[in-house]
Amino acid sequence: xxxxxVIILGPTASGKTALSLELASFGGEIISVDSRQVYKYMDIGxxxxxxxxxxxxxxxxxxxxxxxxxFTAGLFKRESEKLINALYQKNKIPFLVGGTGLYFNSIxxxxxxxxxxxxxxxxxxDRKIELRGLERVYNILEKIDSTYANKIHKNDKQRISRAIExxxxxxxxxxxxxxxxPNNNFQFIKIGINMERExxxxxxxxxxxxxxxxxxxxxxxxxxKMGYKKDSPGMKTIGYSEIxxxxxxxxxxxxxxxxxxxxxRHYAKRQVTWFKKIDGIYWFNSDEHEKIKKxxxxxxxx
RNA sequence: GCCUCUGUAGCUCAGUUGGUAGAGCAAUGGACUGAAAAUCCAUGUGUCAGCGGUUCAACUCCGCUUGGAGGCA
Numbered sequence: 322x323x324x325x326x327v328i329i330l331g332p333t334a335s336g337k338t339a340l341s342l343e344l345a346s347f348g349g350e351i352i353s354v355d356s357r358q359v360y361k362y363m364d365i366g367x368x369x370x371x372x373x374x375x376x377x378x379x380x381x382x383x384x385x386x387x388x389x390x391x392f393t394a395g396l397f398k399r400e401s402e403k404l405i406n407a408l409y410q411k412n413k414i415p416f417l418v419g420g421t422g423l424y425f426n427s428i429x430x431x432x433x434x435x436x437x438x439x440x441x442x443x444x445x446x447d448r449k450i451e452l453r454g455l456e457r458v459y460n461i462l463e464k465i466d467s468t469y470a471n472k473i474h475k476n477d478k479q480r481i482s483r484a485i486e487x488x489x490x491x492x493x494x495x496x497x498x499x500x501x502x503p504n505n506n507f508q509f510i511k512i513g514i515n516m517e518r519e520x521x522x523x524x525x526x527x528x529x530x531x532x533x534x535x536x537x538x539x540x541x542x543x544x545x546k547m548g549y550k551k552d553s554p555g556m557k558t559i560g561y562s563e564i565x566x567x568x569x570x571x572x573x574x575x576x577x578x579x580x581x582x583x584x585x586r587h588y589a590k591r592q593v594t595w596f597k598k599i600d601g602i603y604w605f606n607s608d609e610h611e612k613i614k615k616x617x618x619x620x621x622x623x
Numbered sequence: 624g625c626c627u628c629u630g631u632a633g634c635u636c637a638g639u640u641g642g643u644a645g646a647g648c649a650a651u652g653g654a655c656u657g658a659a660a661a662u663c664c665a666u667g668u669g670u671c672a673g674c675g676g677u678u679c680a681a682c683u684c685c686g687c688u689u690g691g692a693g694g695c696a
Binding site for chain 1: 649650651653655658660661662663664
């Protein structure tokens with residue numbers, strides 16, 4: 322047996338959780354690759370595995386930060402690599418299960434070493450964009466880092482802001498960090514789950530209805546009571562922000578539910594776009610558990 | 624039964640004085656280096672309800688048929 326990790330990826334509502342639990346038979350542990358399940362108190366809306374399921378197989382990187390704390394791709398990479406090494410020590414197979422494209426990318430292809438930019442600089446940049454307008458700030462980016470400016474669109478506020486903040490903090494163009502992309506030497510078996518788009522969307526709709534029945538509204542209300550605001554990092558999650566709008570009378574309940582469904586469909590589509598680019602994925606339908614077990618077995622033990 | 628309004632993209636609707644159509648949403652494709660469930664980009668042919676008429680030319684004007692909404696008896 323070699324040092325392999327198994328990646329299980331797929332769009333939201335494709336059935337990853339059910340599959341990952343079955344894989345417990347391999348004697349592995351699950352590392353969640355999900356930028357939303359890291360938040361505490363957000364269980365229903367992020368479709369975390371149930372308490373029983375979490376007990377059945379050891380899970381990592383679930384419910385580890387407060388909803389007003391920031392979690393990042395860099396933290397994910399660091400923590401997941403630590404965990405993978407620890408599991409290898411214990412002779413357990415790491416199963417990286419989730420749907421966050423950037424996180425998978427960070428661990429598959431690495432991340433450039435860019436210093437962590439202090440919050441003050443980010444708020445300074447945000448204020449600057451508000452004051453001067455996005456266009457002016459994009460023009461600044463064209464001057465200090467034309468390579469990156471040409472790569473992104475002039476409306477892409479988040480990327481413009483990121484490139485500017487890195488420049489202000491390091492005095493070097495954002496793209497100058499890209500030359501080096503340090504990475505681990507882990508070997509991954511990549512399993513992808515997908516299905517016909519129409520069916521996936523149907524499953525998304527059903528799951529959103531189920532979340533409402535399971536108490537997503539109460540869960541959101543509770544988060545508000547705990548003092549987490551609409552703009553807390555955790556609350557910027559599909560499901561919660563729409564329910565906050567309903568609770569604060571900006572939309573009706575039915576509108577909020579429809580919006581959650583629509584936004585989740587959009588999200589699922591974006592996930593698929595991301596996964597298509599990762600090469601070497603073995604693709605399966607969500608019900609082909611036996612086939613998946615077979616291929617993992619072959620790869621790991623022979 | 625009579626009168627008025629109405630039928631245009633999957634949905635909601637624009638369409639100026641006749642020159643065979645265009646927005647939003649949806650949908651589809653894509654980008655992605657520590658906010659990523661985020662942020663952003665691209666893509667609009669549809670018997671203009673049907674049939675007939677007027678006209679060089681009809682989504683546009685006229686008639687009939689048909690579906691819908693409202694009003695009056």
